[in-house]
């Protein structure tokens with residue numbers, strides 16, 4: 457396709473992308489936007505990172521990172537690059553040829569409905585600071601935030617529409633997996649879901665210079681749905697294996713041994729492990745974006761609802777195990793017990809607390825008047841959230857602290873932990889990840905309840 461012959465404005469932008477002198481702005485510098493900024497800058501583009509939180513911008517410009525899993529040297533690398541600027545001033549959108557939207561898309565706390573207010577805000581800012589100021593400048597706008605099928609077309613298109621504008625609009629969902637050392641922003645294939653053909657060509661030309669694999673989708677809706685399907689698949693399979701753990705456990709059969717056996721099948725089976733529930737900004741949330749959209753079509757989503765229910769109930773089941781273990785081992789009630797929760801991040805080796813089942817477990821234990829402390833090598837202090845208002849501080853990792861508690865509950869199996877040290881000094885352990893047995897064999901089985 458000769459883009460220049462069909463649309464000279466798109467042709468001009470394509471030429472600038474190919475020469476890497478198109479300027480990029482990234483809205484939202486969180487778990488998704490910050491590594492993307494690094495990848496775009498490393499590809500040689502001039503890029504402005506914009507976050508509405510001045511504390512994040514101050515941290516980065518002063519050389520401090522708020523996302524240590526990306527490497528402590530990231531702020532210094534960004535600050536050294538003369539083609540990178542960091543700001544909380546959204547008016548800087550004015551100078552961008554390419555705008556990547558990486559803002560949060562959570563659920564409303566009370567209704568559990570999608571909250572797209574940050575995407576709507578981003579669209580209004582792009583309209584006000586970029587399009588209204590330079591309407592005739594060709595501009596590629598990419599929504600990377602996770603949304604429901606149809607949202608890119610419905611929510612961006614009308615706000616960005618201007619009689620003189622040349623907007624090219626794409627949904628390219630971020631598939632970041634924080635803490636995963638095998639895959640990075642550069643190596644994870646990038647879906648390109650365009651509003652129209654030319655938008656898709658421009659986005660593909662841009663991302664080809666930033667990531668290793670670009671996967672064109674025919675429409676924005678296909679890319680939006682693919683992202684949701686990926687996370688629904690995870691949510692449902694995590695729920696299934698958590699449910700199977702309870703069913704097999706009641707029969708005295710160990711789910712982990714069953715999974716070790718099943719996983720030897722070389723085809724047709726993908727292993728998921730049971731755990732304390734689910735967390736993070738994706739798996740507990742994204743499925744409900746599809747469920748909410750389905751309701752508009754009068755369609756029910758029983759798999760999504762059931763998976764959400766099972767996974768959300770896991771903390772309750774763990775607290776019930778704690779109650780039973782304490783009673784069985786010395787007749788203590790939860791209200792008389794001191795409990796140490798190990799790992800509060802929602803998954804191992806990262807410092808992300810969002811939607812973490814550990815917070816729910818701590819809150820439930822406190823509702824039973826248990827004395828609860830936590831240790832997490834990556835989260836020295838929690839911050840206020842939906843389930844607890846008062847920040848908690850991680851206690852010191854020591855033999856005394858392990859001995860002192862009636863019960864230790866392993867929620868997050870960070871690689872940092874010395875499992876043998878833990879098993880040696882703790883009085884009793886509820887291990888939601890099968891971590892002790894995986895790392896030390898059968899030696900400490902008398903001290904462990906697998907829950």
Ligand SMILES: NC(=O)c1ccc[n+]([C@@H]2O[C@H](COP(=O)([O-])OP(=O)(O)OC[C@H]3O[C@@H](n4cnc5c(N)ncnc54)[C@H](O)[C@@H]3O)[C@@H](O)[C@H]2O)c1
Pocket residue numbers: 483484485486487488489506507508509512558559560561574577578600601602603630631632633634737738
């Ligand atoms: N965290 C993940 O692992 C992950 C993975 C894949 C996709 N996603 C999706 O990516 C999107 C972003 O998630 P995240 O985890 O990076 O969120 P985050 O909360 O870590 O970061 C979002 C950032 O955007 C900023 N922000 C909010 N509104 C803004 C605005 N109008 N203008 C400028 N900045 C604004 C916030 O201050 C915050 O720093 C979400 O849709 C999420 O579902 C997240």
